[in-house]
Amino acid sequence: MFLLLPFIIWLFDTSVSSEISFGKFKAAFSVGVWGLPGFFIKLITLGLIWAFLHHLIAGLRHLYMDATHSVTKEFGKSSAITVLILSIGLTVVLGAKLFGLY
Amino acid sequence: MSVNFGSKRIVVGAHYGLRDWLAQRVTAALIALLTAVVLFQIIFTSGEIGYDKWAAIFSGQFMKSLTFATILALIYHVWVGMRDIWMDYIKPTGIRLFLQIFTIVWLLACAGWAIQVLWRL
Numbered sequence: 001m002f003l004l005l006p007f008i009i010w011l012f013d014t015s016v017s018s019e020i021s022f023g024k025f026k027a028a029f030s031v032g033v034w035g036l037p038g039f040f041i042k043l044i045t046l047g048l049i050w051a052f053l054h055h056l057i058a059g060l061r062h063l064y065m066d067a068t069h070s071v072t073k074e075f076g077k078s079s080a081i082t083v084l085i086l087s088i089g090l091t092v093v094l095g096a097k098l099f100g101l102y
Numbered sequence: 103m104s105v106n107f108g109s110k111r112i113v114v115g116a117h118y119g120l121r122d123w124l125a126q127r128v129t130a131a132l133i134a135l136l137t138a139v140v141l142f143q144i145i146f147t148s149g150e151i152g153y154d155k156w157a158a159i160f161s162g163q164f165m166k167s168l169t170f171a172t173i174l175a176l177i178y179h180v181w182v183g184m185r186d187i188w189m190d191y192i193k194p195t196g197i198r199l200f201l202q203i204f205t206i207v208w209l210l211a212c213a214g215w216a217i218q219v220l221w222r223l
Contacts, residue, residue, distance in 0.1 A: 002184055002205075005212045013219045015153075016160055022153035056137070059130050066127070 001051050008048065039099075046095045054087040126182050129175035136172040139165075161223045169220055177213045181205065 001008075014025035024033070029045075032038040061079050065071055070079075096102060104110075143159050144151065160169055184205045192198040 002180060002208075005180075005208070006215070009212055009216045009219065012216065016157045016219065016223060019153050022156070056134060059134070063127060063130075 001048065001055070004044070004048060007044070011045075042098050046091065046098055049094055049098075050087065050091040053090050054083065057083045057087050122182050126179060129179040129182075132172050132175040133179065136168060139168070157223065160220065166220060166223065170217065173213055173216045173220070177209045181209055 011025065011028075014021040014028070016022075027033070028038065028041050030038045032041060061083050065075075065079070140159060147155055149155075159165060185202060188198050188201045188205070192201060
């Protein structure tokens, strides 16, 4: 996420700046951009979505543990598994949308 | 165990205790809030979202200001996180200093670009 920050800002830039740049934004995901095919751009984006979701949900786990002092070994393990299941599950749903399965 | 508090405290790294802990959570909450607000608008917009509807999400003054604050929060959040990685895993001072400076320059450049995009909307 740190190294791909410029790619994220590029997506923001092209998608909001103008109708023409919005066209470029859409084209990046279909015909591709920078010599990379569209499906590869989608794959990178999906990787970023997963990283973000995992980080977000793991962060909520931290906040929950801070607030309720749930720091037992058992809760640590079960909540870590919950984070994995939720983040991968949501990523699969969004990935199916991104690749046009529904 | 050796004493590592009071006048005997070994001082390494940066900002012990509450400040970074709290900053990391407050900035995270702001990022989560913006994510929720943008997702909410996408989900409750009827019809296909083309350029107009997408750009309109960010062009109002309230969303512009919230997005601006979130960009700054994100940059600070990433700085604390990356700095912690360098402090935990990179022991040679020279390499650590280089990576820390690189991180700062990288993040400032990214913040400048993101704010530039936001401000010409």
